[in-house]
Amino acid sequence: MSKKYLNNSWYCGAWATEVTTGLFHRVIAGQDILFFRDKAGEPTALSNFCPHRSAPLHLGKLLDDKIECPYHGLQYGLDGKCVHNPHHPEGEPQKSACLQQFPIVEQHDLLWIWMGDPDLADSAAIPDFSCHTDKSMAKVFGVIEMKAYYELITDNLLDLTHASYVHEGVLGSEGIINGEQEVISDGTTIYVNRWCPDHLAPPAWDKAFGDYGKPMDHWLYMRWDAPAHMLLDVGVTPTGKTRQEGLWVYGTDILTPQDETTTHYFWAITYNKGIDNPEVAKMWEHTIDFAFGGQDKPMIEAQQKMINLRGGVDIEDLESIWLDTDSGPKRARLMLKKLMAKKSAIPEPKNPGLRECMEESDKAKDKSERIIPAV
Ligand code: FES
Numbered sequence: 001m002s003k004k005y006l007n008n009s010w011y012c013g014a015w016a017t018e019v020t021t022g023l024f025h026r027v028i029a030g031q032d033i034l035f036f037r038d039k040a041g042e043p044t045a046l047s048n049f050c051p052h053r054s055a056p057l058h059l060g061k062l063l064d065d066k067i068e069c070p071y072h073g074l075q076y077g078l079d080g081k082c083v084h085n086p087h088h089p090e091g092e093p094q095k096s097a098c099l100q101q102f103p104i105v106e107q108h109d110l111l112w113i114w115m116g117d118p119d120l121a122d123s124a125a126i127p128d129f130s131c132h133t134d135k136s137m138a139k140v141f142g143v144i145e146m147k148a149y150y151e152l153i154t155d156n157l158l159d160l161t162h163a164s165y166v167h168e169g170v171l172g173s174e175g176i177i178n179g180e181q182e183v184i185s186d187g188t189t190i191y192v193n194r195w196c197p198d199h200l201a202p203p204a205w206d207k208a209f210g211d212y213g214k215p216m217d218h219w220l221y222m223r224w225d226a227p228a229h230m231l232l233d234v235g236v237t238p239t240g241k242t243r244q245e246g247l248w249v250y251g252t253d254i255l256t257p258q259d260e261t262t263t264h265y266f267w268a269i270t271y272n273k274g275i276d277n278p279e280v281a282k283m284w285e286h287t288i289d290f291a292f293g294g295q296d297k298p299m300i301e302a303q304q305k306m307i308n309l310r311g312g313v314d315i316e317d318l319e320s321i322w323l324d325t326d327s328g329p330k331r332a333r334l335m336l337k338k339l340m341a342k343k344s345a346i347p348e349p350k351n352p353g354l355r356e357c358m359e360e361s362d363k364a365k366d367k368s369e370r371i372i373p374a375v
């Protein structure tokens, strides 16, 4: 079965630091994209194949803001138009040779690329990841390639009960299993909030909180925007205490499909405790490497293989059962389907201010006062 990608949407193309004045490419939603920065440092995104004989341009050269094809030397400008044909006696450009140019925006340390009608590209539709550039916080970040269809990874992130099995003894706890889950839609944004009060914290959190050893309140609040841009507000605090008295981080989980069975998983942990301590950064990096790379990735990739063997790409291609804990994944899948069904539909993230969320989240002890307004 063939899946479609959401058209008219921003996708995360790269971390800002991945793209320099060298030629870099990444396949996004089935299209190979060439990324680079011009002399002024501005990012550019063009199709990565030469229209002459389809040579991949990232193997070529960047000469004074012109890309030279590695095969027969046609040169293209920043707007994708051919500017020089070395085989013409006067070097006149081949007018019919033109690369597709994609709108690109650098925001919150990420490069966002618009896949769709360029006239509809509006940077206001990029979800808020401003925690990445908050001076009072630090972050560790990276990209993991997962050999899985991206909605399988969305399922994983919107049903965090898996932590108690896949991440047993690390990020899992009885409190998570017993927690209350609330799924809230606000326009095209979906929140999946899991509130787990007064239980021993997951071992990794307990350790990070100085081997506390006593019951804590644990929250895992995930925000989702189409097609798969997620931000997790997660932390622990001694039972009944405020967020500031505990330990919390933002977890970035942005999934960009490469093709139907491969996903670029852009992750980050943004934290406000120990921001100048390299040991703290190392600890978070190690946790992600261990949990996402060593535990989630093998599970999801194995799941993909089982689905492939049964002739599908996604879980929806097979007869599958759904549990109550799938309410988040189900809601997100439904929203994505709705947006895909309308060709011109564009996700409209609500983007509540993160600062505001942090303050409001202190009230999270009381279920009636959630950080996210119910609609
Ligand atoms: S393939 Fe690019 S110039 Fe021939």
Ligand SMILES: [Fe+2]
Pocket: 156, 162, 163, 166, 167, 291, 292, 296
């Ligand atoms: Fe996980």
